[in-house]
Amino acid sequence: MARFTPENETVAREILSRYPVPKSALVPLLHLAQEQDGHVTRDAMVHIAELVGVTPAEVIGTCTFYEMFKMEPVGRYLVNVCTNISCMLMGSDALLHHAEERLGISAGDTTPDGMFTLEGVECIAACTEAPCLQVNYRYRTNVTNESFDSLVNELAAGELEDEIPPHGTLARIRQHIPADRAAGVAPPDVNRVPVWMQTAVADTESPAGSEAN
């Protein structure tokens, strides 16, 4: 399957340009691949390796460490129910059980129509609004069995397409640094005192030790 499309390759190059060391772009690029295809494909990882200048094995090595990267297709909607302590105290076990019954699958599985994947997950930082869940990383809080059912119905009917993009898309606004506003990357091997620090540094250090510009 898919390498980056030309448009996404442009986005990838822009992301790369923000880091002094290209490998730093790996995680954002893996997200871009997942946004394009819904999961991270082998071809995308090979393409990322080429763009970043590392081996495909290094890309897989990083990819497999992180829970969010799926190397196999998942449902259009990834439903993540928090199971940690604050949510557990407020009934997340029962909620997850209800979700399994409603969707007809066990946590970890995908519905046969490819619409839903259900997961029990660790704390999603909404602990005061427990129990809670995310659909493709969009929050639903103080969830009841009834509100879960209507959520599933609305998702299945395509009523939430505007709010919740298909799995893989995170932020829909990207950072863009205009060329005329960029300060530029700071390569680790250029030992240069920042301009605004020069007077301060001159007081404490011998200027010979630094290549002030």
Next chain:
Amino acid sequence: MAVTDAPKMITSRFGRDDAHTLAGYEASGGYQALRKALSMTPEQVHTQVKEASLLGRGGAGFPAGVKWGFCPDGVWPRYIVVNGDESEPGTYKDRMLMERDPHQLIEGVLIAAYAVGCAQAFLYVRGEMALAQERIAAALNEAYAAGYVGKSILGSDFSVDVVLHWGAGAYIVGEETALIESLEGNRGMPRLKPPFFPAAKGLYMQPTIVNNVETLSNVPWIITHGGEAYAGFGAEGSKGTRMFAVSGHVKNPGVYEVEFGVTTFRDLIYAPVYGGGIRSDRQLKAFIPGGASAPWFYEEHLDLPLEKVAVDKAGSMLGSGAVVVMDETTDAVKACLNVVRFFAHESCGKCTPCREGTTWLERILSRIDDGYGRSSDLALLMDVCDNISPGIAWPPKQTTICPLGPSAVSPISSALQRFRPEFEAKVAAATKARADAVAVAVDVRTAVPHG
């Protein structure tokens, strides 16, 4: 009850719907602190933060001003990395700050970069927080266009890019050296400290300041009002205010910014403006004072002030500002297992006592809870805990590379000490069930007609 009228230092804009936009931020005093900072020398800005005694809000509570001074002389470039990986169970505040007031954080980052001399800033947002990423991207785009970020900021000789970076789901990446590994594109496994203290050898082995989102969000207030004014609030060992997430069995779960030291746990849990008391007016069983890693507190700790020194001395920590309240109906074994399972799942696997130890702790607790416990299991739990954290003391010692391993020990040493009869009852029930089963089996095999 001590509900003080200390100003809201970091949540002051939470009432505004437009606080996340540049217009809304500027209309409420935004970027004035940056202007003021640029009229001072970096040294003077740093001094204000030192005078404020601003403690880190990520968990360890280390003074930010002191940390900023740890970068070795003559080694450039320096970087600053913002820790927005918030994922400690019970913790909910950084996401709020990033979603609702992203410019305040960006302004704090800029002032820190100016004071320390950081040539590039990276804002690491947790992968699962799509809205926070969106809000920060939008805020940065606006701030660049307005001349607040990037080249020659506000016409000065201060230039720095702030790069939005995002994670992909791994609690351990919140640990600062793992955060750096992840930002370098690697598997997010911690580095050994020493020698890899980020201020000395951090990102790309260069001096790097790692600060939490809430920590840096305090910086604009400090520069606007002065370090001395900031230090006028709070207690001796903890200045200013802090955000606390009160969750679990309270009537009003919520995130509250309260003054350090003056407010107590009792206020936070019972005051009508905060937690409002235990649901259905039940009794308190236990509470976790500072996130899942913290040893548990009980009734007798309620009157402790929310203040680092006092809480540390009492045997726990304010950690990440997460207060999780359990009422009398809570099953201590299940609650303990829940927290331990989290750490077992999130262990990065780099060192053996943590990888194997947390896994075994989870298995043993599971079998106790499932009714297959053995009478030797309670001692075995403590033995495994001791392998991870020798002496099971507070503050913890560790045989591990990072503090995640010892974090799994906290809930066990707490629950087992306080609620031992609950563990024993589950084991006794299991032992009895097994004995009954054996008795039946023996009966069948050796059955002889009676009487």
